[in-house]
Amino acid sequence: MYTLVRELLFKLSPETSHELSVDLIGAGGRLGLNGLLSKTPASLPVKVMGLEFPNPVGLAAGLDKNGDAIDGFAQLGFGFIEIGTVTPRAQPGNPKPRLFRLPEAEAIINRMGFNNLGVDHLLARVQAARFKGVLGINIGKNFDTPVERAVDDYLLCLDKVYAHASYVTVNVSSPNTPGLRSLQFGDSLKQLLEALRQRQEDLARQHGKRVPLAIKIAPDMSDEETVQVAAALLDAGMDAVIATNTTLGRDGVKGLEFADEAGGLSGAPVRDKSTHIVRVLAGELAGRLPIIAVGGITEGKHAAEKIAAGASLVQIYSGFIYKGPALIREAVDAIAAARG
């Protein structure tokens, strides 16, 4: 069934088909129809970051940037939903075209640049949603906020979303906002994490609940850099790490149409790079901090590989575009089978 839908969607430009899909999933959600599109995944409850997940397969950030289709995505069977990246103010993102499909490689290249309607719009959508499951809100900085003042944007978003999120993801790994990835290293990372952790404590007192803070990192890191990030996360007392965002590398797509477009590459070609980061992180973190693995899951078995590499949860984006909602159940089943 999805093969047919995909054939129609892939006739449209990637961005038009993206917008249409989110609209349709949102509309289906409001009508309560999306459960009909895919068989409900098996129940595979897990507890991570103190939160109860009905299954460990989530929607990755960037598909529902504005929180417009939360109920719709939830009805497809995801164990959790991450919306955003959201910035303090609405911004248009980069000029179009900025989204490219590389179907031969089951890959996508994007340089969207955090196009979103701003944190207030997102919060209104969250409040209108019926969803009661685990909702992650992924926060970033506006493109015109100097990177030295990035912390102000993250704090502003954290203040606003805190009461409405099950967990908050700090995105320092998009390749499409100049300077953003520099926040993953050294003193910039330490200062950012310290400021966010301090604010998390203040907000926890104020709201009487502790909302976990995760950080999302890039796959384009050496093992040494990954080890340093792991140490900084433990030092700061973060609650989770999401590995990974898209890659600037072009391994696995060379010679294909659009391979030389600027932006982040996702889907099958990022899989091994991303899983390698998970493995290195898991070795360093030794269970002290949970890992949410994302990158290149296009079949159920890839989700099980991520869990075997040390992840507690997984997320999918590009695989969902290529395989449709059936991939959610396939991933849950593969993880359950690997557990035995």
Ligand SMILES: Cc1cc2nc3c(=O)[nH]c(=O)nc-3n(C[C@H](O)[C@H](O)[C@H](O)COP(=O)(O)O)c2cc1C
């Ligand atoms: C079009 C597109 C937009 C994305 N936007 C975001 C975003 O706003 N924030 C974010 O943290 N990740 C974003 N991502 C990255 C995904 O969440 C995910 O980390 C990455 O694509 C690797 O997973 P995948 O191979 O399953 O796609 C985006 C990915 C794509 C393809």
